[in-house]
Amino acid sequence: MNGENALEKTNRINALFDFYGPLLTDKQQTFLKCYFHDDYTLGEIAADFRISRQAVYEHLKRAEQVLEEYEAKLGLAARHSRLNAGIELLEEQIAGLPAEWRQPLARTAALLRSAE
Structure with missing residues (x-):
């Protein structure tokens, strides 16, 4: 896996973990x-928990799979992403309005952003 794909994967797993982490087992949470x-290596985790690197790898793969399954069923991360994109577009559009209209609409956009 090249660096860009690894970074994308890390960002995705971290985002899914933010939404669904509490639904994982304690061990899955810890390993993730x-x-x-x-940024521990498989070997470092294996040494800390006195298990094989393969066991760590299997725990991580299963935890990733569970996170993806939750996202497929619930879609919270995708919803969050869509809402943020919509709020950003709204803020850009507000910036193009006459000054007297901006403040109340900017407050509304800020209210939407804080609701997330």
């Missing part, structure tokens, strides 16, 4: 945090 948040 170590690998994706703290």
Whole structure:
């Protein structure tokens, strides 16, 4: 896997973890945090937990699969992304309006952003 794909994958797993992390087992949460948040290697995690690298790999793969399954069923990360894109577009459009119209609409956009 090249660096760009690895970064995309890391960002995706971290985003899914933000939404669905509490639904994972404690071990899955711990391994994902170590690998994706703290940038531990499989070997470092294996040594810390006294298990094989293969076992760590399997735990990570299963946890990733579970996160993807939750997203496929619930779509919270995709919804979040769509809402942010819509708010950004709204803010761009507000910026192009006459000054006297901007403030109340900017407050509305800020209210939408804070609701997320």
